[in-house]
Amino acid sequence: MPDPAKAIEALARELPGRVTTDPGALAAVAHDASHLSATAAAVCRPADPEEVVRLVRWARREHIPLTARGAGTSLDGESVPVPGGVVVDLSGWSGVLEIDPVDRLVRVGPGVVNADLQAALRPHGLFFPPNPGSWTTSTLGGNVATNASGPRSFRYGPTRAWVRGAEVVLGTGERLTIGGRAAKRSTGPDLVSMFVGSEGTLGLFTELTLALAPLPARRAGLAVPLPDGRPLAPVARALATATGLGLSAVEYLDRGCAEALARVENARLPADRALLLLEVESADEAEETRHLEAIGATLIGLGIPEAASVYPEADRLWTLRGQSGTALDRTLGPRVREDVCVPLSRLDPMLEAIAAAAREAGVPLYLYAHLGQGSLHPNFAIDPARPTAARLREAVLRAALRLGGTVSGEHGIGRVKAPFLPGEIGDGGVRLLRALKRACDPDGILNPGTLLSGEAAP
């Protein structure tokens, strides 16, 4: 049995100045945005890829697990350490290394904050489409590791579609370059897609190459109050399948979420109604006018006659929307935050199943959603550590699978939902993931218990 304290001392000698066991530092990385927490033995801040290689080799030698961490905004325990393990803090890898407006790509360190990248790209007339709720604080390494995508995925697709390449240090200690700069490639199974969403279980990103889109000339945000009792699914389907509206995001906040959010400083949101939050992209003012008219007509056709508040800077709306988690924290305290996605054709029964689960557990429900994609975030006002909470969660996830949906549309699997992944991908899918895990991390040192649970090493 190795002596963990001695092993950490050896790491500190191996990477001088990069390792801390300071209790404050350990406390700062004990949590993510889930209800889970654990105390690591140390935090390591490697300074370059070769230091990451040495860290991984040390971890293999000592059989000590590593958990990569950016801003710690993961929602299901993806960046919560293994007790006694080491947190690999990559938040300092925050360099935008290259912006190439011709190839429309950017090379970044995994610690760059999403919003900081957007700010760096703006002068070039470009942007990185994924904008998860946490975009003002979360890192691109975390966005890619969980395939967290955000409102704009309605138009632009998931984060996976915007990762062109990466430098990775595998759990073997090997450095691997996947993908690259070319706009497309047909060279076998896509290696990049194997690492997007892998939640730190296959390798540690040391660099990302991301594809970019041209900034539209105009981008307006709309907040549309919904009449009470208006059925949601027809609205989702109508907005998702309409054309000529210029929509790049179709979001929803129920009345409880809207009330919580309206209390955020300078929110200036209507507080007494459920809301649609829409984003409209246009090439010029004339097109924007046409889009807004067409949206207005579509909404009236859906029985939503009330005028929308228009935010000329849509990003303000997404910053505000990103605060709904914090706003609900204040209103509700600890709660179950779920994240399912179902085909739009099955939205009605999924909404019913969510409401029924809340009713049966006797807890209030707060729902927000990437509505246009059937991607739902129900929040249940119950301590997630309670057994009732586990049953409630299970009812919601099983309903999603029954309806042809997924147990995670956005947040990832982490430790919280690892028990539910096999129900979605089946024994065959689990076997493929395990094969990949064995090839990349034969000793199971990378974030064990995340994604696939119930095994220290595969």
Add this chain to the structure above:
Amino acid sequence: MPDPAKAIEALARELPGRVTTDPGALAAVAHDASHLSATAAAVCRPADPEEVVRLVRWARREHIPLTARGAGTSLDGESVPVPGGVVVDLSGWSGVLEIDPVDRLVRVGPGVVNADLQAALRPHGLFFPPNPGSWTTSTLGGNVATNASGPRSFRYGPTRAWVRGAEVVLGTGERLTIGGRAAKRSTGPDLVSMFVGSEGTLGLFTELTLALAPLPARRAGLAVPLPDGRPLAPVARALATATGLGLSAVEYLDRGCAEALARVENARLPADRALLLLEVESADEAEETRHLEAIGATLIGLGIPEAASVYPEADRLWTLRGQSGTALDRTLGPRVREDVCVPLSRLDPMLEAIAAAAREAGVPLYLYAHLGQGSLHPNFAIDPARPTAARLREAVLRAALRLGGTVSGEHGIGRVKAPFLPGEIGDGGVRLLRALKRACDPDGILNPGTLLSGEAAP
């Protein structure tokens, strides 16, 4: 040593009426669109997934390789059989099983021809964006197995982005369902992307679930004659990075290709110049007018003053463009057809390297390209079986890799380019692909020699 003839007899007993050893049938599946050919021992046409399972189990028992085949339009030997192996002809699986306009998806058999799907979708105001050159004859199973994408990938991205799920029979004989109907999912490494581009080496598709896009109200094709000697790279970069032009495809034919194509019946193409072929999508006539004016102004700014021929039905242009292979067959006979893709910033040195390779080999060059993505199809008028041809091919592929590009932008790897894949993905990438191969096809019976060469079984 098993007796192959007895094994085939056993298969014919196992799947009565599904197996033929008729020489005409074997000759019909001996080739694809590459220069390779081989004679299979039998052709099997299983009728349902359970028959595919029985076929795969038989192949494992008898150690006889299986090669999936749709329309046989693959360009690098992806569907050329292993000598003495069995061709799995899936071209009869041509049912469009479900069109869902709400979820904007379609379920199809792998044998549905791309153009037939487009025709079935048109009344619903939908289309499947990938349209490889072979779209009038190639099957969706083949499109997905090679990640062949075509002109519209300029706007819509590769085939990989449009595959939402699949039913697969693995080389183990297991049936596996990957992905599904939800618009997005964040449930670990993407299993669907592991099978897209896998070229029949991991499993056999028995069903595909594909995402769809709304048909634009108007879609015009433009054929723009290029002044002689106009440098190509600045044109590519200008059109790829411009906004407000409504472009969904930016293609190029050099003068030789244009001349060959102009001889196709009813081509009505200018024959004496290199051509840009553009596709413009618009919501209405007014927008189309604005787009065409903006394109005209952009071209004039690039020193391309001549008016374009406008084709109100852009598909006609892509049907014609898809005949460039056949047209060059007539003009050139056997030739080396290459398929590299480089970042647009590296287009000049790549074009130079292609021209230099042709010069050094002393052979004429015919180039067509998905220009807007730096995806180039140089054709060299030389018998691909000659040693000089191999050296020429190697020079082109090495240049692509040196310039940060890929050895296949579109066609896949097949048998022809298998020796070059390790140079692109490195030892680590090869190891990942092998791990996936072992998990899906432990006996190496699925299309051995394709994608990764030099091994009968992994």
